C-alpha cells in the first residue's frame with residue numbers, strides 16, 4: 557500500500573470512529589534542504605491524552621507548532637477540531653490552550669497580571685485566583701515573572717494554557733524543571749482535565765510521565781513515526797516477562813541464559829541482573845534453585861515488564877542527539 561493510500565485509509569478510519577480532535581495525514585516539513593518531519597500520520601480522539609515522544613531534534617515541536625497554526629505544512633493535511641489551523645485560526649484559537657516551552661514572555665508583569673491579560677482574550681475565562689491556587693502560585697501571584705523560579709514559570713505557563721477553558725490543550729514538556737511536588741500537582745491537573753473531557757497532546761522527555769498519563773504514545777525519530785500504541789501494549793505490561801534481581805556482582809550470565817526458557821540474561825549494572833522469559837513461574841523455581849546451589853545471597857527479586865524507556869532506547873538508539 558502506498559503511503560498516500562495508507563494515510564487516506566487512516567483518515568477515513570479515524571473519521572468513521574466519530575470526529576477525531578486531531579488528524580495528521582502524511583504531514584511533511586522541511587527547513588531548507590533538511591526534512592524534519594517526514595510523512596507523519598496519526599489521529600487523536602476526543603478526551604485522549606496523546607504523548608509525542610522522540611529524541612532531541614526528532615520533529616516534535618515542529619509538529620506541535622504546526623498543529624497550533626504557527627507553521628505551515630509543506631505536504632499533507634492537518635485538521636484540529638475539524639479546522640485548518642492556519643486558514644481557520646480565528647475559529648480555532650479560542651478553543652485551544654497552548655503551554656509554550658519558553659516562559660519569559662512578560663518579565664515585568666506579575667503572575668496575576670499575566671493571567672489577567674490572557675483571560676481578557678477569551679469569552680469565558682476561568683477565575684484567575686482559582687487557577688493561581690490550582691497551580692500552586694497564590695503565594696507568588698505578585699512576583700514579577702523574571703523573579704519566578706524555573707518551576708514556577710512552568711506552572712504559570714500551564715495556567716496560561718488553561719485560562720480560556722480550552723477543549724484541547726498542547727503541553728510542550730509540561731514538567732521540565734519542576735520539583736517532584738510540582739510535578740505531582742501538574743500530573744493531577746492533567747488527570748482532572750482528562751476526566752472533564754479535555755483532549756491533551758503532550759510532548760515529554762520523561763518516559764514515566766508518558767507511561768502514567770497517556771492513552772496513546774507516538775514515538776517519532778528523524779521526523780518519522782516509529783511506534784504508536786497504548787503504553788500497555790508498547791511495554792507489554794499485560795504480560796510480565798522480565799525478572800530483575802540484585803545479588804553479588806559477577807554471576808555467570810551464560811549459565812543464567814542457559815536456564816530453561818530464558819531468552820536473555822544480562823548484568824545491567826554491577827550486581828543488578830535482568831532475565832527475560834515467557835515462562836516466569838518456571839524460571840523463578842529454576843533461578844532460586846540455581847542461586848541456592850551456589851550459595852548466592854539475594855537482596856532483591858522482582859517480576860515485571862519492560863519500561864517505555866527500554867523500548868524508546870531500543871527504537872531510537874542510545875547515541876546523544878544534537
Ligand SMILES: Nc1ncnc2c1ncn2[C@@H]1O[C@H](COP(=O)(O)OP(=O)(O)OP(=O)(O)O)[C@@H](O)[C@H]1O
Nearest residue numbers: 587588592610611612613614615616617618619878
Ligand atoms: N525555524 C527553524 N529553522 C531551521 N531549522 C529548524 C527550525 N526549527 C527547528 N529546526 C530544526 O528542525 C529539527 C527538528 O526540531 P524540533 O524542534 O521540531 O525537534 P524536537 O523533537 O522538538 O526537539 P527537542 O526535543 O530538542 O525539543 C531540528 O534539527 C531543529 O534544529
